[in-house]
Amino acid sequence: MKNSAHVRKASDVEKQFWLLDQQGKSTAYNIVSAFWVAAPEVGRLSQLVQSVMTDWGIGTQVYRLENGELQCVENACALATTTLNLDVECFETSAEASFRELCETKFDIENGPLARLVSIQAPQAERAWFGIIVHHIAIDLRTKELLASEIERRWTAPEQLYSLDETYDEFVQEHSAWLQSDKAERARNYWKSELEQLTTSAELAQSVSTQRSEGGRVEFILDSGLIDKVTKFAGTSKIDPFLLYFSAYQLALSRLKVADQLSIGVPLSNRFGHKFENSIGCFVNTLPIVGNLDWEASKDEYLGVVRQKFLLANRHQALPVFEIKRLLSSAQSSLFNFGFTLEPPMTLNLVGTHTQSIPFYNGSAQLDVFLRGWEESGQMRFRIEYDEGKYSSDFSRRLASVFQLMLTGLIAEDKPLKQIRYLPAEDESVIEAANCTQGPVQAEANLKDAFEAQVKANPHAIALVSARRQLTYAQFDALAARLANCLLQQAKLKPGSIVGVYSDRSEQLLVSIYAIIKAGCAYLPLDVDAPLERTRYMLQQAQASLVVTTTANHSQLESLAVECIVLSSDYENIEQYDVQLPPIEVPEESPAYVLFTSGSTGLPKGVVNSHQGIMNRLYWMQEYFQVQNDVILQKTPVTFDVSVWELFLPLQVGGTLAIADHNSHKDPYQLCRQIETFGVTFAHFVPAMLAVFLGVEIERPLPLRTIVCSGEELTKELQGRFFRKFNRISLYNLYGPTEAAVDVTCWKCEPNDQRSFVPIGKPILNTQIHIVDKQGNAVPIGVPGEIMIGGVQVADGYINNPALTDEKFFVDEFGRGRLYRTGDLAQWDQDGQIEYLGRLDFQVKINGVRIELGEIENSILTLPEIKMAVVTYSKDNGIGLVAHYVTDKASITEETIKRHLASRLPPHLLPKAYVPLVGMPMTPSGKIDRKNLPYDSINMPTNTVPTEFAPGSTERLVQQAWQSVLGKTDFASNASFFDAGGDSLKLMEVYQYLLPHLKRRIASTDMFAYPTIESLARYIDSDGEKSPDQDARIRNRAQKMRSAFKRPR
CATH class of the missing domain: 3.30.559.30 (Nonribosomal peptide synthetase, condensation domain)
Structure with missing residues (x-):
């Protein structure tokens, strides 16, 4: 029993609660006990509890800091007591609310008291509320139990006092x-x-x-x-x-x-x-x-x-x-x-009385x-x-x-x-509803039959339009049929064969692709800007013995020793072939196209997609977007999967396919002009390009009614910018990998949606999305997991690569059918919509192009002098791809690695900076510690030392534009924009920055022609006269970079 004040050293436990109190004096550490008691007994109970707590010193102590030492002064004050009399109809509800308000009152730990007794009554009420509120510094669970026992004992024997064991001071x-x-x-x-x-x-x-x-x-x-x-x-x-x-x-x-x-x-x-x-x-x-x-x-x-x-x-x-x-x-x-x-x-x-304990929070x-x-x-x-x-x-x-x-x-x-x-039943219902996508598909089972049905129904409608001319369905079909017969007769192709296509974007490219389809074969698009060794590997891996090319591109293939069908611009070399084809059956499960994507082993992997998969995708798009007489812009390079629906959707619904000029997909100003010229109503943009496109000043409304985005994250900020500029154009956000016939989810963007993110939507027709943990269990709503895709759009696998196919495509042990493991991280929301969260591995997307960092790393490691290599990417460091490498050979320079990679990789896979290391930082488990790679030693290549430009000069203006876009300050006058960390889209931002400050308008294409501060400034000041080429190497570098940023995946 404690009757007089006593000062002692505070325990470490008390110090912890004192520190918590000093940080915020939160009421979270108020320990609360509450009871309903018989109304006549509440006064007696309050007095008894006050007596016991005072005797035992619970809540009567205070804590003060003296000379750097926390001290406890026991029995320093009296307990606080509060009695309330409520005259209300809903007494019990009001009593709880009043008690809660008292619980939210903070204790003064330095002056006390640290406990409060509360009695709440009402006239005519049979029971009253009684509560005990104590700061945690004065009580714990065991002390509560002892307090309760002593209250019960004294209720019947108040004169007998309990003798306490060892004191807290002894503890x-x-x-x-x-x-x-x-x-x-x-x-x-x-x-x-x-x-x-x-x-x-x-x-x-x-x-x-x-x-x-x-x-x-x-x-x-x-x-x-x-x-x-x-x-x-x-x-x-x-x-x-x-x-x-x-x-x-x-x-x-x-x-x-x-x-x-x-x-x-x-x-x-x-x-x-x-x-x-x-x-x-x-x-x-x-x-x-x-x-x-x-x-x-x-x-x-x-x-x-x-x-x-x-x-x-x-x-x-x-x-x-x-x-x-x-x-x-x-x-x-x-x-x-x-x-x-x-x-x-x-x-x-x-x-003798009844009390009811109340679990109170x-x-x-x-x-x-x-x-x-x-x-x-x-x-x-x-x-x-x-x-x-x-x-x-x-x-x-x-x-x-x-x-x-x-x-x-x-x-x-x-x-x-x-x-x-561990998937709750209520979550399972939401997810099952989202995945309930079964529905009918198009009557025609393959791309060939669907196109030919439209030729028959709309022979005189415009099928293709380009800067050169336009073709009706009948005219286009005739050209494709002649070339198809050429393939079947001259090259002796069998239906189901894989045929390469090597051409710039042009009318001939489309004739080639449709001819391959009409011949019952699958097309393999090849990048005309990629190194020939990469092209050779793709042809060998796909076992494609034939390539259809054009007179403009044929010379590039001569060293590959591959059989070619060369299509002339006037089609003179196929005129002798008939427009009537023999009957050709194309089973829906047969391959329609093969697309190669970046591979982690250092070599690309070829994805085989069937007619059934792509036909489902096209039919869904036709129905969902109500595509009929639309003009759809074909601007995506055909080596990327979005091009597939651009190529085939318009000609399956009686619409028109507008062919964008070659490389214009990187120039928003050219795109804008072509959208106006061709009357384009339906187009696709990777979000990075959409951001630049929104910067174009538009003098009159565009004919567009629909824009779809995919390939990378569509941010909330970019969505807001879109609706502020275009309030009559619908915007959609789609998601899907090459391995699942382009896209498998869809979300219609709404300007007033309150989410903090832009969803990728729900599964489309006859597809299913399963978000799972590392063990394959379905995860609840709001829990991140890997996206697994099921349904008819899942690809057949990777061509002639059974091991990788078995790793990524598998029959699910939980009965969900054949699935594709994407490596993408996402989560469901309450409405059954999906939020995309990023990648699980070292795969990244740059301007929508899917890149395996491992492919670049393995390509670097093919140099025998390189011992270790790690490639990283960050869009926040102003650089992008960075190669870190370890070598003990002084002969290996940055230029050596650059030349080596340029012979093996397409431009968009080439690092922007190179960092030599003595050794790689490692984690305790022996793995490369990517987070601790030295970014401070990165130096972007420049041709000379930074140049000071005269204020008011055109060079100074261009430099300011570079600084604004790249976030850097020092540039040499003859440094390439691309070597300084820029890319094609950033160059368009520079263009938009410059336009309001120029006395004469220059073309966006001029930005690529003059990629240095010096050359661009000279051209701007020349009143349009072309200046001599100052640096051929830089011009070549610019041309390569133009081809780097192709459409996504």
Whole structure:
């Protein structure tokens, strides 16, 4: 019993709560107990509780900092008491609201008191509300239990006073001595080793604020049948139910946070065994239980690990949590953000009267997420308390569902953890509805029949239009048919063969592709700007023995020794062939086209897509967008998959295909003119190009009615810019890889949509999207996972590469059919829409072009003098692709590597900067540490030292434009824009910057012709007269860069 003031040193536990109070004085650490009691007894109960707490010094102490030492002054003040009399109809609701308001009142930890007793009554009410509010620094769970027992005892025997065991002062002294002992040192070593398991920050929440915000709660009760199973399993397995509940919580958090490493704070009694078991005060120490989950482990193995974790944590629980926090590495920002405990509310069984305990939540969050459980009337109740600034009620409800699914899985038969399914039923319903896409397809089963049906129906309608001329369906079909007969007769092609196409974008290119299709073959588009060795590899890998080319491009293929059909611009060399073809059957499962994409091995991989897949894609697009008499712009290079629907969709619906000039897809001004000239109503833009296109000043409304985007992320900001400029044009965001017939999801953009992101939408006709974890389990809504694609559009695989095909295309063990593993990260939202989150691997997209960094790395490593190579990409560093390499040969220079790569890779795969290293930075596990590669040593190539330009000169103007776009300050007058870190799209931004400042208008194409500050300034000042070529090497470099930024995938 404590009657007089007493000053003592504060314990380390009290110091922790004092520090928390100093940081924000949050009410999250107000410990609340509430009861309904018989109205006539509330006054007596209040006086009794006040007497016991005063005798025991609970809440009557204060804490003050004296000479750098935190001291506790016991019995420094009286308890606070509040009595309210409410005269309202809804007394019980009003009583709870009034009590909650009092709970939100902060305690003054320096002046006290640290406890408040509250009585709330109403006239005529049979029962009253009684509450106890105590700051956590003065009480813990065990002290609450002792307080309840003493209140019950004194209710019947008030004259008998309970004699307390060892005092808190004794605990402080003993604990201080323990901290200097060998046991404490062993505890420090243990906790240090535990924290080393967390290779990344333990703070996994998507923080929006450093201050704790208002707390929300979600409460749930376990099914009685599940409780019975838990009890039976615990008895059979000799494991405490507490460990089962904790394990289910840890697994649920791990799945929802996509983190195999997780730290959860668990309060431990910290009373030196039983020595201080019946002492009053706050002893509790909340310690991190670190989980490093192995999903391949069996459930019994996992539970054994958890049991061992708690045994060791209990053994070393006396080390203060703030001292453990000091052991964190610099990469870890917090010890834990999640908490768990089983803590029953305080109960009072008072003889002669009835009291009802109320599980009360004070509305403040101690951690990001805290799960509290307790047993009440034979039920297991749980409450998830969460920081509303970081998590939503949807997340918390989902956590509750996944917790119960994990608990059910843990007590089922012994299987690997990875086989525990955790998709809540309500989420499964949303996802199943999104994937319910079955529907009819077009009557014609292949591209050949669909086109020929339109020829028959609309022979005189305009099929093609270009700067050169226009062709009707009948005229175009006749040209394609003659060439098809040439292929069948001269080259002896068999239906199903793969035929290469090597041509600039032109009318001849389209005639070639359609001829191959009409011959029952599959076309393989080849890039005229790619190195010939790459072209040779593609032809060999695809086993394509024939290439259709044009007189303008044929000479480039002469060194490949491949058979060619050369198509002249006037088609004179195919006039002798008939326009009538023999009957040709094209099964829907036969290949329609082969597209090569970047490969991680250093070599591209050829994707084989069937007629069935692309026909489904085209039919969906026709129906969804109501495409009929539209004019569709074909501007995407045919080596990228968006070109496929541009090539075939308009001529399957009686529309018109407008052929953009070669390379005009990189010039927004040319595109704008062609859209106006051809009357284009339907077009595609990669978001990077759309951003530049929006900068073009448009004098009159464009004929466009629809723009679709795909190939890279469409940002919210870019969507906003679009609708501010075009309020009568519809915008759509599509997603899909080459391996699934172009696109598999679609979202119609809305200017007033409140999402913080632009979705990629839902699955389209006869396709399914499955978002799964590393083990292939479907993930809940809001949880990131890998996109798996199913349905008719999934490609046949990679041509003549069965090993890679088996790795990426597989029959799913969960009965979801044949799937393609994309490597893309995404998550579902509440409406069944999909948010794209990026890549899982080292694949990146630059201006919509899909690039495997491994392909560049492996190409560098083909130089025998290079020991190690890593390529990185960041659009934020102003550079882009950067090659880091290790060599011990002085003869290997940057220029050596550049020349080597230029002979093997297309321009868009060439790094912009090269960094020689003595050795690669490595992680503790022996992997290359990409995050610690030295970017500060990167030097962009320039031809001379930076040049100072005279103020007001044209050179100065161009330099300012470069600086604005590239975010740099120093450029040499004869440095190439592309070598300085620019690309084709950035060059268009420079063009837009310059236009308002020029006395005469220059063409956007001039920007490519004069890629240095010096040459462009001279041309601007020359009144349009072409200046002599100052640097042929730079001009050649510019030409290569123009071909680098082709349409996506």
